Amino acid sequence: MGGLKVxxxxxxxxxxxxxxxxxxxxxAPVGAGVALAQEAWLQEFNDICxxxxxxxxxxxxxxxxxxARCDTLKPLIDKLPETQKKVYLKRLQNCRDFFVFALxxxxxx
Amino acid sequence: xxxxxCILLVLMIFAPLVFAQVGVKKKRPLPSEYGRVxxxxxxxxxxxxxxxxxxxxxxxxxxxxxxxxxxGFGMKAGTTEIKEADNIAGYYCGTCHNGRTTINGKKVxxxxxxxxxxxxxxxxxxxxxxxxxxxxxxxxxxFTQDLPRERYGNGIDWEKAEHDKxxxxxxxxxxxxxxxxxxxxxxxxxxAPTVEGMPDIIFSHQKHTVWNGCELCHPEIFPKVKRSQIKxxxxxxxxxxxxxxxxxxxxxxMIDCQRCHSKPVQ
Numbered sequence: 252m253g254g255l256k257v258x259x260x261x262x263x264x265x266x267x268x269x270x271x272x273x274x275x276x277x278x279a280p281v282g283a284g285v286a287l288a289q290e291a292w293l294q295e296f297n298d299i300c301x302x303x304x305x306x307x308x309x310x311x312x313x314x315x316x317x318x319a320r321c322d323t324l325k326p327l328i329d330k331l332p333e334t335q336k337k338v339y340l341k342r343l344q345n346c347r348d349f350f351v352f353a354l355x356x357x358x359x360x
Numbered sequence: 361x362x363x364x365x366c367i368l369l370v371l372m373i374f375a376p377l378v379f380a381q382v383g384v385k386k387k388r389p390l391p392s393e394y395g396r397v398x399x400x401x402x403x404x405x406x407x408x409x410x411x412x413x414x415x416x417x418x419x420x421x422x423x424x425x426x427x428x429x430x431x432g433f434g435m436k437a438g439t440t441e442i443k444e445a446d447n448i449a450g451y452y453c454g455t456c457h458n459g460r461t462t463i464n465g466k467k468v469x470x471x472x473x474x475x476x477x478x479x480x481x482x483x484x485x486x487x488x489x490x491x492x493x494x495x496x497x498x499x500x501x502x503f504t505q506d507l508p509r510e511r512y513g514n515g516i517d518w519e520k521a522e523h524d525k526x527x528x529x530x531x532x533x534x535x536x537x538x539x540x541x542x543x544x545x546x547x548x549x550x551x552a553p554t555v556e557g558m559p560d561i562i563f564s565h566q567k568h569t570v571w572n573g574c575e576l577c578h579p580e581i582f583p584k585v586k587r588s589q590i591k592x593x594x595x596x597x598x599x600x601x602x603x604x605x606x607x608x609x610x611x612x613x614m615i616d617c618q619r620c621h622s623k624p625v626q
Contacts (some may be wrong), residue, residue, distance in 0.1 A: 297538045303575050304543045334446045338432045345429060352583070355442040 292327045296339060299324065300346040306353035314354040321347035391515035392416070392500035392511060394609040397437045398490055406444070410490040416514045417498050420473075420500045421463060423531040424606075425573040430537045431455050435580065445467075447472040453487070455536055463530070513612045519567065529571065543569050550623060554593065560623035581605045 268292055298319050306314065328339045374481030389396070395415030403410040418427065427433050431452060432524040440452065447454035456463065469483060476484065485494050507526055510517040521527045531537070546565030553561065568577065581602060597604035597614055607614045614620070 301538045301540050304573065305554045306574070307544055332449075332450050334443075334449045338447070338451050341428070341432050341434075345575045345580075348579050352579040 292324060292331075295320070295324050296328070296343060300342065303346055303349050306350065309353070311354060311357055314350050314357070317350045318347055318354070321350070391504075391513070394513045394613075395419070399438065399442065399601060400439055400490070401441045402443060403488065408484065409488040409492050411487045412489045414500075416500065416502065416516070419518065419529070419610065420503070420527045423529045423571045424610075425576055426529075426533065426537065427569060429573055429578050433586050435576075444472045448474060455533065461533075462538075499545065508618075510612060512616045513610075517610075543573070553621065557625065559618075559621040560626050561620045562622045563620075 299317055302309065302317055309317075320339070325343060328336060328343060330336075330341065382427040389410075392414075397413040398410050398413065399413060400410035428435060432440070433452065442452045446452050450458055456468045457471035459467065459473075461468045469486065469489060472484075473480065485492055486497070489496075504514070504516055504557065507521040508517040508524065511514060518527070522529065532539075546569065548562055548564045548566070551561040551563055553559075592602045594614070596602055596607065600608055603614065603620070607620075612619055
């Protein structure tokens, strides 16, 4: 019974540490959940920024949606380790600024 | 004697005023030094020589977009604030300079590493070379000897070099770049200069987007897109704004007037 208690305790500890993000970073033993979460932000980033060369054919609503997606993604990138955060925040900002620029250009025409 | 003293006095008083009016002519960089960037944000603190980055070597192999959009280098020298830890983590210079990446069949040397011993010192000095007596691996003269000539800048017509397939700048790095749909061709347009008699500028979107994509120039360098709203002067260009962001530092310089002001005067 005592052994089971210890096992439960270890399990809870692992869950808590993982959810707190204490093991984040390149040297961390990345849990499956954390890896999936990391992959999700990168997938979203890639999907958003892959559209920068299509702005001429995107509607204003689609551009607005892309800007909104940038704003939703930003807090997730803010939580990344320092270097990754610096690089991807700048890249995301570039994409967002370009979508806003394209949107303004459309409304100017 | 009194006359000479008077002349000297007048000269001493007015000479600074004359220079203040016309400025002092800036020395043109050597072809090998054109586009050179010295990176020294943290080098003094780390007790190492600043990094000397040669644009000519990198632009022959990679597009501007790859480094300034995908990898994230800022457009102004020193603004990226690259740290050793960034390179070690595989970002900025470390994106390619990691000792694993192969470019054109050649392994790219590692930029920074966690442990440095005396054997590594020569490797550090390949980049941290300002004021050091280093023989570079790539010699400018040898590297560029077969490339088409141009009057200014690096003395190389980079555009023709690519057109003639003498260089093939890479635009995609796996794991860093994003697969995008090819850019739809944008029409060239004319920009009327404010000086009468000066030929119109023919701006080629195609020539610019092939190396730069969209977000390298817009909106950071060119915030407006409606043609009537784009109003800038040559003075602003020479301050490093607009065209001057690249055509003063890396791309052919603006003293080569005819390359932009290319429409024949009617």
